[in-house]
Amino acid sequence: MKNFLFIPLLLFMLAVSCKKEETAAPVAVDDLTTYPGKNRAMVTFSVPAGAIRGKVFYNSGSFKEFDVAGPVQSVIVDDLSEQEHILKVVTMNAEGRVSNPKAVKAKAYGANYLGGLKPRRWKDQIDHSPTAIEIVFDPAFENETDVVVVVFTNTSGKKDSVEVSAAKNSAMLNGIDVSQPYYFYSRYKPEASAIDHFLSSNVDAKNALMFNFKKSGWKVHGVSDEVTGRSAAMAIDNNATTLWQSSMSAPKPAAQHWITIDMGTSKVIDGFNLLNSYTNEKSAKKIKVDVSQDNATWTTALEASLNISFYGKCYRFRDR
Numbered sequence: 303m304k305n306f307l308f309i310p311l312l313l314f315m316l317a318v319s320c321k322k323e324e325t326a327a328p329v330a331v332d333d334l335t336t337y338p339g340k341n342r343a344m345v346t347f348s349v350p351a352g353a354i355r356g357k358v359f360y361n362s363g364s365f366k367e368f369d370v371a372g373p374v375q376s377v378i379v380d381d382l383s384e385q386e387h388i389l390k391v392v393t394m395n396a397e398g399r400v401s402n403p404k405a406v407k408a409k410a411y412g413a414n415y416l417g418g419l420k421p422r423r424w425k426d427q428i429d430h431s432p433t434a435i436e437i438v439f440d441p442a443f444e445n446e447t448d449v450v451v452v453v454f455t456n457t458s459g460k461k462d463s464v465e466v467s468a469a470k471n472s473a474m475l476n477g478i479d480v481s482q483p484y485y486f487y488s489r490y491k492p493e494a495s496a497i498d499h500f501l502s503s504n505v506d507a508k509n510a511l512m513f514n515f516k517k518s519g520w521k522v523h524g525v526s527d528e529v530t531g532r533s534a535a536m537a538i539d540n541n542a543t544t545l546w547q548s549s550m551s552a553p554k555p556a557a558q559h560w561i562t563i564d565m566g567t568s569k570v571i572d573g574f575n576l577l578n579s580y581t582n583e584k585s586a587k588k589i590k591v592d593v594s595q596d597n598a599t600w601t602t603a604l605e606a607s608l609n610i611s612f613y614g615k616c617y618r619f620r621d622r
Contacts, residue, residue, distance in 0.1 A: 326399070327395065327399035327400060327401055327402075328350040328351070328352050328353040328393045328394070328395050328399070328400075328401040329350045329401060329402075330350070330392075330401050330402045330403070330404040331347040331348060331349060331350060331356075331375075331391045331392075331393060331401070331404045332347065332348040332350075332404070333346075333347055333348040333374075334346070334347045334389075334391065334404060334406040335347070335406075336389065336406055336407065336408035336409070337495045337496065337497050338408070338409040338410060338411055338492060338493055338495070338496050338497070339378070339410060339411070339496060339497040339498040340410075340411060340412065340498040340500065341380070341381065341382050341383070341384065341410055341411075341412045342378055342379060342380045342381070342382055342410060342497075342498070343378070343379055343382055343387065343389070343408035343409065343410050343497075344376055344377065344378045344379075344497050345358060345376070345377055345379070345389050345391065345406060345408060346374060346375065346376045346377075347374070347375055347391055347404070348373060348374055349370050349372070349373055349374065349375050349393060350393060350401065352395045352396075353370050353393035353394065353395055353401070354369070354370050354393075354394065354395060354396055355367065355368065355369050355370060355393070355394050356368055356370065356375070356391060356392055356393035356394060356401075357391070357392055358377050358379055358389055358390070358391050359389065359390040359391075359392075359403070360379050360382065360387055360388075360389050360390075361382075361387070364381075366378075366379050366380075370393070377391075378497070379408070382408075382410035383410065383412070384410055384411055384412030384413065384414055384415065385409075385410065386407055386408070386409050387407070387408045387409070387410065388405055388406075388407060388408075389405065389406055389407075389408050390403040390404065390405045391403065391404050391405075391406075392404075409493075411492045411496070411498075411500070415492055415500065416500050419488065419490050419500060419501075419502040419503075420443060420488065420502055420503075421450075421486065421487050421488045421502040421503055421504070421505045422439040422440065422442060422443070422446070422450050422486070422488050422505075423439060423440035424437070424438075424439065424440075424486075424505055424507060424510040425438045425439055425440050425471075426438040426516060427507070427510075427511050429519070429566070430474075432480070433457055433476070433477055433478055433479070433480070434474070434475065434476045434477070434478065435474075435475050435478060435480065436472050436473065436474050436475070437452060437472060437473045437475065437486065437507055438471060438472045439466075439471050439472065439473075440471070441471060442468040442469070443488075446468050446488055446490060448468060448488070448489045448490055448491050448499065449465045449466055449467055449468060449488075449489050450465070450466040450468075450473065450486055450487070450488050450489070451463055451464075451465050451466075451486060451487055451488075451489055452464050452465075452466070452473045452475060452484065452485070452486040452507070453484065453485055453486070454475055454478045454479070454482070454484035454485075455478070455479045455482035455483075455484070456477045456478060456479060457477045457478070457479050458477075459479070462477070462478075473486070480508070483506065483508055484507050484508055485504045485505060485506050485507055485508075486504070486505055486507055487501050487502050487503065487504045487505065488501075488502040489501055489502075490502065511567050512567065512568055512569050512570045515565075515569065515571075517538045517539070517540050518540075519565070519566040519567075520538050520563055520564065520565050520566060521563070521564045521566070522534045522535050522537075522538070522561065522562070522563060522564075523562040523563065523564040523597065524560075524561070524562040525546075525560070525561045525562070526548065526558065526559045526560045526561070527548050527549040527559065528546060528547065528548060528549065529547045529548070529549050532544070532545055532546060532547035533546065534546045534561050537561060537563075538563060542577060546561060559586070562597075564597075568595060571593075571619065572618060572619050573604075573616055573617050573618040573619050574591070574616070574617060575614050575615065575616050575617075576589075576608075576614065576615055576617060577613075577614040577615075578608070578610060578611060578612065578615075585608065585610045586608055587607065587608060588605070588606070588607050588608065589604070589605070589606055589607075589608055589617070590602065590604065590605045591603050591604040591605075591617075591619070603619040604617055604618075604619050
């Protein structure tokens, strides 16, 4: 009879002992914060005590596993489409017991955002020396929050670059080999907290210079003749009230007067504008325009008769 009562009591004590050894599941993570990226996002959170690993769930059942590395954990989730996502975080303890999930919204950017980015507009180039130039930009676009990056080849033959903040409108390039290509692009962040940069398309700055017709960089390389007060430089001074006048008494074959303009760099041109300030009696009757890359080999781009007018006229070059 005593043995019969003793056995149930022993079983009861064993059952109570096992139950006390069980460990509670971790509590849910806390302080979730997300940071957008390029088709990805990062989530940070506080890890509960006892958690040793976990998972971040995204899309439809996909997940990213992680091992707990400290009280605050950061996990990057890749392969996200360009939209807002719901991320759910769970942790597990050494016994495999799982916490309740904690959800947070995360945003990813991609091709649509990238397709709307523009490089800063090229405005001018200032030559400080044969190996030092300054590229001038228009003001930053409204959503351009980062920098302009200019990439070039330096005089030692190595690739180099400079960064210009969105608040500045020019980039100084020292030690540049201007015979080599140089280009720039704008670097964007969709949000200040983003973990990735997005790059606009490149602008070939050397090619852009070929479309810059600022006359302050031009020089008169040679002239057949001129009169005092109406020098050859006045033909390109951007002032409609001044002019170049050749000398009527200067000896010239077939009464030819000429002027050579050095435009500083190669240009892409298809014609020019001429403003004549004289009547038929003193104006040129014919014009010929030759172009050259080296001041040695010349190609005729235009030969035409002039119709005298006090209005400016555009003369188009023929196809070459």
